[in-house]
Amino acid sequence: MTDYLDYDPSEIDRRAVYRLLTGAVVPRPIGWASTISKEGVTNLAPFSFFTVVCVVPPMISLTIARNPDGSEKHTLKNAKATGEFVFNIVTAPVWEKMVDSANAIPEDESEFDDTGLTPLGSVKVVPPRVGEVPIQFECRVHDVIEFGPHKHPLLVGEVVHFHVDPSCMTDGYIDMEKLDPIGRLNGFGYSRLGEIMHRNFEDGQPR
Ligand SMILES: Cc1cc2nc3c(=O)[nH]c(=O)nc-3n(C[C@H](O)[C@H](O)[C@H](O)COP(=O)(O)O)c2cc1C
Numbered sequence: 001m002t003d004y005l006d007y008d009p010s011e012i013d014r015r016a017v018y019r020l021l022t023g024a025v026v027p028r029p030i031g032w033a034s035t036i037s038k039e040g041v042t043n044l045a046p047f048s049f050f051t052v053v054c055v056v057p058p059m060i061s062l063t064i065a066r067n068p069d070g071s072e073k074h075t076l077k078n079a080k081a082t083g084e085f086v087f088n089i090v091t092a093p094v095w096e097k098m099v100d101s102a103n104a105i106p107e108d109e110s111e112f113d114d115t116g117l118t119p120l121g122s123v124k125v126v127p128p129r130v131g132e133v134p135i136q137f138e139c140r141v142h143d144v145i146e147f148g149p150h151k152h153p154l155l156v157g158e159v160v161h162f163h164v165d166p167s168c169m170t171d172g173y174i175d176m177e178k179l180d181p182i183g184r185l186n187g188f189g190y191s192r193l194g195e196i197m198h199r200n201f202e203d204g205q206p207r
Pocket of ligand 1: 030037044045047048049050063064065066068072073074075076098099100101103104105184
């Protein structure tokens with residue numbers, strides 16, 4: 001019988017809890033949220049606490065921690081103010097720019113200018129897409145739910161438009177090799193896909 005290490009989250013500090021969560025929930029997909037402020041300044045920031053919430057209608061969620069002083073990150077502030085954001089799937093060719101774009105910059109400056117990434121016009125929402133990635137979700141804010149004593153916000157968005165570059169598709173499916181997504185591990189670690197395994201069933205339907 002293995003001797004596990006046991007932790008009661010109420011008895012360890014929040015950094016230790018963060019280390020357990022981000023070390024165990026891996027690899028996490030990464031997307032760039034692009035938003036625009038009421039004043040018209042575009043904003044870009046990466047998020048890895050991201051997942052699918054619902055298929056009909058399509059919904060995704062991002063967990064956007066508060067700044068240490070309790071204020072809201074620009075992404076959340078803009079998404080709440082305008083009701084819109086775009087989620088751009090981060091791929092290997094741009095992963096270093098993605099990391100650099102997480103540096104905090106003043107609200108009246110845009111990470112699009114800092115990184116040199118291309119803002120592409122969206123179809124149904126105002127925030128631009130990131131032109132260098134092959135998949136973008138245009139989203140309208142569905143809800144912001146706050147958890148725990150620090151009112152930790154979860155942003156839920158309905159995807160109102162999908163953009164997929166055909167060069168990352170094969171036979172109508174998004175092709176993992178062509179997509180070349182990036183995952184966040186713990187600490188400063190990131191990963192690309194390793195070996196891809198397939199397990200086929202007689203009815204041909206994936207489980
Ligand atoms: C790979 C990566 C993933 C990140 N994931 C999250 C996340 O899920 N939630 C979060 O609050 N911050 C996350 N961050 C930090 C934000 O990107 C960072 O705080 C950013 O400056 C917020 O920008 P904003 O104030 O313009 O919204 C992540 C950073 C990196 C590099």
